[in-house]
Amino acid sequence: MRNFTEQSITDAALGRITSECDPRLREVMTSFIRHLHEFVRETRITPEEWFKGIAFLTECGTFCDDKRQEFILLSDTLGVSMLVDAIANPSAPGVTESTVLGPFFRENPPIIANGGDLAPGIAGKRVDIDCRVTSEDGAPIAGAQIDCWQSSPDGFYDSQMGDGSAHNLRGRLTSAKDGRFWFNTTLPAAYPVPHDGPVGALLRAMGRHPMRPGHLHFWVQAPGHRQVITHLFVKGDPYLESDAVFGVKDSLVADFGSQDGPRTKVHYDFRLKKAA
Amino acid sequence: MRNFTEQSITDAALGRITSECDPRLREVMTSFIRHLHEFVRETRITPEEWFKGIAFLTECGTFCDDKRQEFILLSDTLGVSMLVDAIANPSAPGVTESTVLGPFFRENPPIIANGGDLAPGIAGKRVDIDCRVTSEDGAPIAGAQIDCWQSSPDGFYDSQMGDGSAHNLRGRLTSAKDGRFWFNTTLPAAYPVPHDGPVGALLRAMGRHPMRPGHLHFWVQAPGHRQVITHLFVKGDPYLESDAVFGVKDSLVADFGSQDGPRTKVHYDFRLKKAA
Numbered sequence: 060m061r062n063f064t065e066q067s068i069t070d071a072a073l074g075r076i077t078s079e080c081d082p083r084l085r086e087v088m089t090s091f092i093r094h095l096h097e098f099v100r101e102t103r104i105t106p107e108e109w110f111k112g113i114a115f116l117t118e119c120g121t122f123c124d125d126k127r128q129e130f131i132l133l134s135d136t137l138g139v140s141m142l143v144d145a146i147a148n149p150s151a152p153g154v155t156e157s158t159v160l161g162p163f164f165r166e167n168p169p170i171i172a173n174g175g176d177l178a179p180g181i182a183g184k185r186v187d188i189d190c191r192v193t194s195e196d197g198a199p200i201a202g203a204q205i206d207c208w209q210s211s212p213d214g215f216y217d218s219q220m221g222d223g224s225a226h227n228l229r230g231r232l233t234s235a236k237d238g239r240f241w242f243n244t245t246l247p248a249a250y251p252v253p254h255d256g257p258v259g260a261l262l263r264a265m266g267r268h269p270m271r272p273g274h275l276h277f278w279v280q281a282p283g284h285r286q287v288i289t290h291l292f293v294k295g296d297p298y299l300e301s302d303a304v305f306g307v308k309d310s311l312v313a314d315f316g317s318q319d320g321p322r323t324k325v326h327y328d329f330r331l332k333k334a335a
Numbered sequence: 336m337r338n339f340t341e342q343s344i345t346d347a348a349l350g351r352i353t354s355e356c357d358p359r360l361r362e363v364m365t366s367f368i369r370h371l372h373e374f375v376r377e378t379r380i381t382p383e384e385w386f387k388g389i390a391f392l393t394e395c396g397t398f399c400d401d402k403r404q405e406f407i408l409l410s411d412t413l414g415v416s417m418l419v420d421a422i423a424n425p426s427a428p429g430v431t432e433s434t435v436l437g438p439f440f441r442e443n444p445p446i447i448a449n450g451g452d453l454a455p456g457i458a459g460k461r462v463d464i465d466c467r468v469t470s471e472d473g474a475p476i477a478g479a480q481i482d483c484w485q486s487s488p489d490g491f492y493d494s495q496m497g498d499g500s501a502h503n504l505r506g507r508l509t510s511a512k513d514g515r516f517w518f519n520t521t522l523p524a525a526y527p528v529p530h531d532g533p534v535g536a537l538l539r540a541m542g543r544h545p546m547r548p549g550h551l552h553f554w555v556q557a558p559g560h561r562q563v564i565t566h567l568f569v570k571g572d573p574y575l576e577s578d579a580v581f582g583v584k585d586s587l588v589a590d591f592g593s594q595d596g597p598r599t600k601v602h603y604d605f606r607l608k609k610a611a
Contacts, residue, residue, distance in 0.1 A: 061575065061583040063414070065421040068581060072414035075577070079542030088541060090378045092413055094370040099418050102366045109410070109419045116406045120396015130392045134385070137368055138339075138348035142375050143385045145341040265364060266355030299337065301351070305344060307337040 069096040115257050122256040126218045128162045132258045135159060135304040136267075148287075150308075153195045154332045157289050158306040161276065163216040168206055171230035177244035178228050183212030184246040186315060187324040191238045192279055195330050199238025203281035203331075206231050207242075209274070214250025234281075246315060246323065247273040249298050262303070269303050272296035277329065284331035291327055345372040391533050398532040402494045404438045408534045411435060411580040412543075424563075426584075429471045430608045434566050434582040437552065439492040444482055447506035451518050454504050459488030459521035462591055463600040467514045468555055471606050475514025479557035479607075482507050483518075485550070490526025510557075522591060522599065523549040525574050538579070545579050548572035553605065560607035567603055 063071050072092050076085050098104075104112075122129040134140045140159045148157040171177060177188075192203040208229035210216050217227045232240045251269040254262060262269050274290040290306060291313045292299060299307050316323035339347050348368050352361050374380075380388075398405040410416045416435050424433040447453060453464075468479040484505035486492050493503045508516045527545040530538060538545050550566040566582060567589045568575060575583050592599035 061578070062585055063417060063421065063581055065418055068414045068418050068421065071581060075541070075543050077542030080540065084540055087378050087380070087384070090374050094374040095413065095415060096418055098366050098370040099415060099422070102363050103422055104363070104419055106419055106423050108363070109416075113404070113406045113410065116392065117396065117399050117404070120393065120399055120406075123393050123396055128389070128393070130389045130396075134389065137371065138344045139371060139375060140385075141339060142341055142344050142372055143380055143382055145339065145344065146375070146379055147382050149341075264356065264360055265351070266353030267351050302337070305339055305347060309338055 065100060069093060072096070115261070118257040126223050127253065127256075129253075129256050129258055131162050132252055132256075133261075135161070136252065136258055136262060136269075138305045141305045151195075151332060153330055155279075155287050155289060155329045156308045156310050157287050158308060158311060159290075159304055160278075160288050161304070163208060163210075163218060164206070164276070164278070165208070165218065165226070165229065167226075168208065168229045168231050169226050171207075171232050171242055173232060173235060173239070173241050175230070175232075175242050177207060177209070177230050177242050178211070181211055181228065181245050183248075185243055185322050186246045187241070187243050187322070188275070189239070189241045189324065189326050191328045192234045192240070192281060193238050193328055193330050194284065195332050197330070199234075199236075200281045200284065200331065201234055201236045201238060203234040203238070203240075203279055203284075204231060205234065205240050205280075205329075206276075206278040207244075208276045209244065209247045210250050212245050212248045214248050244275075247275055247293065249273045249296055252303050267303065268301065270298045271302050271304060272298035272307065274306075279329050279331065281331055283334050285334055287329065287331060289329075291325065341376060345369060348372070391537070394533040402499050403529060403532075405529075405532050405534055407438050408528055408532075409537075411437070412528065412534055412538060412545075414581045417581045427471075427608060429606055431555075431563050431565060431605045432584045432586050433563050434584060434587060435580055436554075436564050437580070439484060439486075439494060440482070440552070440554070441484070441494065441502070441505065443502075444484065444505045444507050445502050447508050447518055449508060449511060449515070449517050451506070451508075453483060453485070453506050453518050453520035454487070457487055457504065457521050461519055461598050462522045463517070463519050463598070464551070465515070465517045465600065465602050467604045468510045468516070468557060469514050469604055469606050470560065471608050473606070475510075475512075476557045476560065476607065477510055477512045477514060479510040479514070479516075479555055480507060481510065481516050481556075481605075482552075482554040484552045485520065485523045486526050488521050488524045490524050520551075523551055523569065525549045525572055528579050543579065544577065546574045547578050547580060548574035548583065550582075555605045555607065557607055559610050561610055563605065563607060565605075567601065 119129040192200045234240045254269040273293040280286040294314045315325045395405040468476045510516045530545040549569040556562040591601045
């Protein structure tokens with residue numbers, strides 16, 4: 060096959076996939092190639108524009124290291140991460156909804172006892188977190204594992220502070236007999252996603268801001284139940300309507316109490332779906 | 336806006352583009368976001384698969400440097416580069432057709448006088464190249480600038496040899512009064528595109544080979560005419576029907592003469608479209 064036209068080249072590219080290809084990879088690549096070609100045809104991308112696109116991806120690559128993932132950031136800010144999440148974790152009545160994992164989760168967080176401090180040495184308004192893990196029928200789950208992580212009041216995660224090696228503003232808790240887990244920390248603030256790279260430049264070019272509303276991340280796992288990766292968002296945050304990564308759901312907006320005074324608190328029940 | 340579903344998130348992402356966005360960027364990003372979301376919905380991409388995709392792009396980034404461009408290779412092998420070329424340079428009767436630039440073009444090549452050697456010190460069958468640059472009406476064009484580059488008989492470009500700093504198997508010529516330019520070189524061989532990286536792994540997973548048929552690259556520019564970036568392919572090459580980058584056009588397949596004997600030759604006329 061040769062002499063491809065702008066129409067015939069798509070079938071030519073698809074036709075190259077052989078019977079040696081895994082059926083799922085064939086399905087994914089067939090759809091990907093079709094949509095990528097259709098995008099180019101529809102927009103009449105010029106060679107100069109295509110090189111700009113190649114340069115953009117290349118620059119995303121140079122920004123990636125063990126603490127920065129520019130391609131996840133691109134996926135997040137184009138709404139793809141939340142779309143993948145929506146497909147994997149459709150909302151179900153009585154079950155806590157999920158949202159994006161984000162790029163700041165880290166393995167091996169500090170173990171925090173109930174009543175402990177998630178943000179030792181971090182200045183800012185303190186908040187008492189008092190939550191519960193239950194099954195979808197409301198029965199408390201003891202021994203659930205809860206990873207929690209958040210940004211500082213200045214809007215930075217631990218990996219963005221100093222040399223990034225210290226673990227802070229994160230920890231792993233275990234729910235008590237009544238399903239409760241509790242700790243204190245600083246009130247999370249709204250912050251921008253990293254916007255000093257190509258994704259930040261793209262957001263600016265589209266006239267978009269990079270802000271996320273203040274939130275705490277939770278990853279809750281319990282035997283016999285489906286895990287949930289989610290956030291609690293701070294009620295009243297001005298960016299709830301325009302989260303740069305499209306992560307906000309009404310059911311995840313929690314009342315952190317009055318913003319006045321030195322201390323505030325929040326209650327929330329995480330309800331997990333029973334495993335099939 | 337919040338509580339996005341897998342359907343509503345696409346309009347939400349498009350709705351974030353503001354009036355500050357350049358109209359062309361808006362057009363391109365709107366189509367890109369639509370097709371990317373539709374690809375994810377259509378194939379029901381799982382979070383695990385999406386992370387594999389992110390890891391693939393990240394690995395492409397780590398393979399890029401000043402001599403290797405894995406994203407261009409991805410574009411080439413998925414047929415997108417030839418699609419962009421087909422849109423920019425539609426075939427016109429009596430005008431030499433274009434094909435991919437490829438990743439091996441370099442600025443500031445050696446200047447070669449007519450009759451000179453493009454491949455000094457390179458062993459292999461020699462071929463005398465005797466070509467002409469004319470206008471679409473057949474009138475010879477004197478003083479045209481011709482960049483030519485090619486792989487060695489072993490299938491390597493100069494940038495892939497030694498430390499990659501030497502310029503060889505490439506040069507810049509100027510057409511004589513009668514439009515002719517001529518030089519001698521080695522017969523180019525079929526070779527694989529770089530396949531030790533993620534794009535090579537993707538080709539293997541799709542059951543595809545990485546080979547390109549033997550060819551010489553030409554970039555011909557002349558005042559008052561539209562430039563052409565193209566190849567001459569070696570007639571009889573076994574990979575003409577399955578070029579890994581979809582670049583072959585019948586009009587660019589040239590008779591390099593008998594493959595027997597120590598020396599062979601090729602004639603070709605490059606016909607340029609008059610500038611509008």
